[in-house]
Amino acid sequence: MPNQRYSRQMQMPQVGELGQQRLQQAKVLVVGAGGLAASLLPILAASGVGYLRLYDADRVELSNLHRQILFRMSDIGEYKVLAARQHLQQLNPEVHVDAIPQHIDSTTLQAALVDIDIVVDAADRFATTYLLSDACHAGKIPLISASVLTEQGYVGGFCGTTAPSYRALFPELPHQAASCQSAGVLASSVATLASLQAHMVLNVLLQAKKSALGQLLRLDLATWHISSMRFDQLPEPEESHMWLDRAQLGANDLILELRDPSEIASPITGAIYVKLDTLPVQVTSQRVVCVCKSGIRAAKAAKILKQRGFPTVYILAD
Structure with missing residues (x-):
């Protein structure tokens, strides 16, 4: 039954x-x-x-x-x-x-x-x-x-x-x-x-x-x-944004903090505060991690840095 x-x-x-x-x-x-x-x-x-x-x-x-x-x-x-x-x-x-x-x-x-x-x-x-x-x-x-x-x-x-x-x-x-x-x-x-x-x-x-x-x-x-x-036939992107979380940060990472200090509940040790118009220009071999709350500002920063030749750029939404 x-x-x-x-x-x-x-x-x-x-x-x-x-x-x-x-x-x-x-x-x-x-x-x-x-x-x-x-x-x-x-x-x-x-x-x-x-x-x-x-x-x-x-x-x-x-x-x-x-x-x-x-x-x-x-x-x-x-x-x-x-x-x-x-x-x-x-x-x-x-x-x-x-x-x-x-x-x-x-x-x-x-x-x-x-x-x-x-x-x-x-x-x-x-x-x-x-x-x-x-x-x-x-x-x-x-x-x-x-x-x-x-x-x-x-x-x-x-x-x-x-x-x-x-x-x-x-x-x-x-x-x-x-x-x-x-x-x-x-x-x-x-x-x-x-x-x-x-x-x-x-x-x-x-x-x-x-x-x-x-x-x-x-x-x-x-x-x-x-x-x-x-969208069954859409190809996978050849290159796309890579995401990290705090547990994956390394001691040698160049961490670029795009949030204002007032937005941050728990600061990331060693992070450098930047804006989209003050991003580094000198290319480094370090892994770069761009940080913001939603990931949107970080994604914009990552795109700019990749265009400047930075080889490894990640996003952290925190």
Whole structure:
């Protein structure tokens, strides 16, 4: 007798018993437990995805609650991943939730990817997205990435065995970027993008005939405009920005700090404060690391330094 919990979706020919087994056997890594994850995680858990591994080091704050609708007032101060695990297990105790209160970086990524079938990028942070894309492309693991701000956003399927990487579609960082804190975001926009992101995850896990991998959707909910494109044949970039995190810094690195001191919570020892118009001109064989908060100023600096002949230039978003 079919499981009554999933009976409505198992009636669909693209799901059935075989599809439900695929979902129950799936192992999903979700990076970030904020706005996108708070809406997509209940969908994945309710659908019967058997294993969810969550990474996020942030705690629930009052300002989160308008859009991170998985959480409650009683969760304030708690690690998001731990609160999420509690609520998801109440929703569906058949789903195993592994909650790791750490951020994903180069030192934690390999452990996070062990035995994972698909990665969900819900971090909404450039450095994390490129890091995940590089690892998923190398390991042929599907990556579903989304981003949302104000009433706009996108969601796409990358990597795996068939699709180009995030770098192939976005080889360059944007010239500027805002955040939910600076520009704001509507809860309905977050939930809409998160639902589409969850649908792409289910599409890949169910091995649908028309795959979400190689597909990008853009939404502007202020104008009711939705566009889609396939990018299956995009080539991988021959050269692209290389990312580091603090744990990878070396004693001989030339560290160029592009943030103002007022922006920095924890200064990097030995860093030299520069602006885009005061970057070094004398080429050195040292590895150069350009630092800023989002990676955008650092990417601009890295491009200038490469044009000047610096052989090894990295970006650190901190």
